[in-house]
Amino acid sequence: MRAMQTPPFTNIRAVIFDFDGTLFDATEAICHSLNAALVAHGRAPLPRAEILPRIGRPLYEIFQTLEPAAPAARVQAHVEAYRAAFWPVCLTQTREMPGLRACLDGLRSRVKLGIATSRSEHGARYILDGFGFGADFATIVALEHVRQVKPHPEAVLTACAQLGIAPAQALMIGDTPDDMQAGRAAGAGTVGVTTGAYDRAALLAAGADAVLSTLADLPGLVREEGASAGGRGTSGKGN
Numbered sequence: 001m002r003a004m005q006t007p008p009f010t011n012i013r014a015v016i017f018d019f020d021g022t023l024f025d026a027t028e029a030i031c032h033s034l035n036a037a038l039v040a041h042g043r044a045p046l047p048r049a050e051i052l053p054r055i056g057r058p059l060y061e062i063f064q065t066l067e068p069a070a071p072a073a074r075v076q077a078h079v080e081a082y083r084a085a086f087w088p089v090c091l092t093q094t095r096e097m098p099g100l101r102a103c104l105d106g107l108r109s110r111v112k113l114g115i116a117t118s119r120s121e122h123g124a125r126y127i128l129d130g131f132g133f134g135a136d137f138a139t140i141v142a143l144e145h146v147r148q149v150k151p152h153p154e155a156v157l158t159a160c161a162q163l164g165i166a167p168a169q170a171l172m173i174g175d176t177p178d179d180m181q182a183g184r185a186a187g188a189g190t191v192g193v194t195t196g197a198y199d200r201a202a203l204l205a206a207g208a209d210a211v212l213s214t215l216a217d218l219p220g221l222v223r224e225e226g227a228s229a230g231g232r233g234t235s236g237k238g239n
Contacts, residue, residue: 007189007191007209007210007221008220008221008222008223009171009189009209009221009222009223010223011168011169012111012169012170012171012189012222013111013112013163013165013169013170014111014112014113014114014159014160014163014165014169014170014171015107015111015112015113015114015170015171015173015218015222016113016114016115016116016156016159016160016163016170016171016172016173016183016188017113017114017115017116017137017173017174018056018115018116018117018150018172018173018174018175018176018179019115019117019119019124019127020055020056020117020119020196021055021056021174021175021176021193021195021196021197022097022173022174022175022179022193022195022196022215023096023097023100023115023133023215024094024095024096024097024100024127024131025094025095025096025097025195026055026090026093026094026127027048027052027055028089028093028094029086029089029090029093029094030051030055030086031048031051032085032086032089032093033082033083033085033086033089034046034051034062034082035051036081036082036085037063037078037079037081037082037085038066038078040081041074041077041078041081043066043067046066052197053197055196055197056118056175056176056178056179056196057118057149058118058143058149059078059079059082059083060075060076060079061149063075063078063079063082086123087126090123090126090127090130091126091127091130091131094127096131096133097193097195097214097215098195098214098215098216099214099215099216099217100133100215102215102216102219103215103216103218103219104133104136106216106218106219106220107218107219107222108136110219110222111222112138112163112164112165113136113137113138114137114138114139114140114141114159114162114163115137115139115140115141115142115159116141116150116155116156116158116159116172116182117140117141117142117143117155118142118143118149118150118155119142119143120142120143120144121140121142121143121144121145123142124140124142125140138162138163139159139162139163141155141156141158141159141162145158146158150176150178150179150181150182151177151178151179151181151182151185152182152185153182153183153185153186153187155182156170156172156182156183156185156186156188157186160186160188166187167186167187167188168187168188170183170186170188170189171183171188171189171190171191171221171222172186172188172189172190172191173191173192173193173215173218174190174191174192174193175192175193175194175195175196175197175198175203176196176197176198176203176206177198177202177203177205177206178206179192180192180203180206180207180208181206181207183207184206184207189209190207190208190209190210191208191209191210191211191212191218191221192204192206192208192210192211192212193211193212193213193214193215194211194212194213195213195214195215
């Protein structure tokens with residue numbers, strides 16, 4: 001059973017981040033690439049509003065849910081068409097989330113940093129390196145490293161093991177209910193950010209211990225053991 005966490009958090013040795021919608025906004029690149037794959041297979045493009053809630057899920061799953069009766073080979077062909085469209089635009093049509101640099105500046109000397117994502121490791125590393133953050137993260141647990149994706153806790157537990165810490169010493173940061181549920185099931189603290197498709201209420205309902213509107217506020221929630229616990233009202237930030 002996971003112990004209830006109350007921010008500000010103490011005895012935290014690692015912070016594990018989701019990728020899309022949390023560290024980076026690749027919405028434009030994702031929408032472009034997903035629709036390019038659909039059009040390449042004779043299907044109509046989707047409006048942006050239908051794509052946004054799907055961001056963060058594995059590509060194969062996204063295309064499978066869009067065409068449930070499709071054979072595996074057709075679904076995989078959509079995935080490959082997506083990737084072919086994504087690589088040429090992934091850096092020019094991606095932006096780092098506001099507050100990311102301040103967040104990492106405030107954390108990197110105090111805790112270990114990791115990523116638990118449902119995108120591929122190659123894709124995550126390509127974007128991290130392109131924006132100059134490649135050296136900041138000690139581990140990346142990606143789609144190909146787990147059998148069960150978030151909201152299952154496997155990715156968070158694997159990241160904790162690779163970082164050499166107990167889940168209770170970690171925070172999981174993400175923008176979706178799946179992130180919050182995965183962190184909670186792993187036994188980690190959970191912090192939601194309203195930088196993706198979900199609002200504060202949805203993240204709290206999924207188990208977030210705190211919700212922030214910007215990553216820049218995250219270092220203030222992570223206190224050294226024995227430090228003053230003043231400022232507990234920060235857990236109410238967000239919208």
